Amino acid sequence: MAERAWQLVLERIERDLLDARLGPGDRLPSERELSAELGVGRSSVREAFRVLEVMGLIRTATGSGPSSGAIVIAAPSGGLSALMRLQVAAQGFPLTDVVQTRLVLEDAVAASLASADVRDTAAAHDILDAMDADDLTAAEFLALDAHLHLALARSSGNAVIAAMMAGLRTAIESYVLAGSQQIDDWDAMTVRLRAEHRDIVAAIDQGDAGAARTLVRDHITGYYTAAGLTSGAHP
Structure with a gap:
């Protein structure tokens, strides 16, 4: 035993x-x-x-x-996504590559979800509500943030995109957490991120693919820039 x-x-x-x-x-x-x-x-x-x-x-x-x-921070998923997360963590992909890939994937997720006849964002709304808790550490908030983006990918119905997002999740959490330490007013940033998340999900719920794609891209690049992670790169 x-x-x-x-x-x-x-x-x-x-x-x-x-x-x-x-x-x-x-x-x-x-x-x-x-x-x-x-x-x-x-x-x-x-x-x-x-x-x-x-x-x-x-x-x-x-x-x-x-x-x-x-x-x-998540519900159980298939073994493939867990394996991919471990592979990404071990390989240590360059930050710029991770961000560029994330932009491509999340643009596709936003467009697909917003254009679908049936848009299931219930899981995303549950995570949005969880992120409103005022006792979350930066690490907990950003872990839920990563799970929100993964939940949207899963809701898109594209299993390959969902698996790729799951695989990138460790790398994403790593760079956003590192970036949080460079932000002077973290409380103000959480207010901004909560609002941006809700705007993205609202655009998806309303079927506005153009707005959803613009909002998710601005959200990702905005944080990347605010956290001082650009280093001359152009995601």
């Missing part, structure tokens, strides 16, 4: 995610609570958390304040 204790924790959390008892923005029980409930050591809980974080399902933060612990 000892060798597989972390899997017990993993199965419990994944089951809660699959059954929608947990969703993006929710916090997991503490290590102490899960350890007592499942009868496993806290080291097993930490191991399960590490696996879930690598899979892109949760984001953990150390400390003892209200922002510590683990927050859910």
Whole structure:
């Protein structure tokens, strides 16, 4: 049992995610609570958390304040996207290449979703609401930000684009988080990003493909520039 204790924790959390008892923005029980409930050591809980974080399902933060612990940032997806995230993290693609590819993919997502006869943005709206919480750290906010863009890609119905976005997600989170440290007024930036996200989703909901494409491009390049990540590049 000892060798597989972390899997017990993993199965419990994944089951809660699959059954929608947990969703993006929710916090997991503490290590102490899960350890007592499942009868496993806290080291097993930490191991399960590490696996879930690598899979892109949760984001953990150390400390003892209200922002510590683990927050859910995604629902379980197929093994392909998890594998691609690991590949991207290992390869370390150049930032400019990541941004240029992201612009191409997200332009296609915005156009496809806005032009569709049926536009399912329910998951995106759930994440928008989760991002309104005022106790999110920068890392948690930006993890939800990345998941919002991934949720839109999945909603587009193009499995290849969705998998590619999932594969880029680690690289995207890495550069946007690094950029956040260069922004003097992070609170003002979160207000701006929330508004931009809602404008993008609203344009999609209204079927305005042109506006959605312009908004998503301005959103990506705007943050890239505000965070001082241009370095002479032209995304």
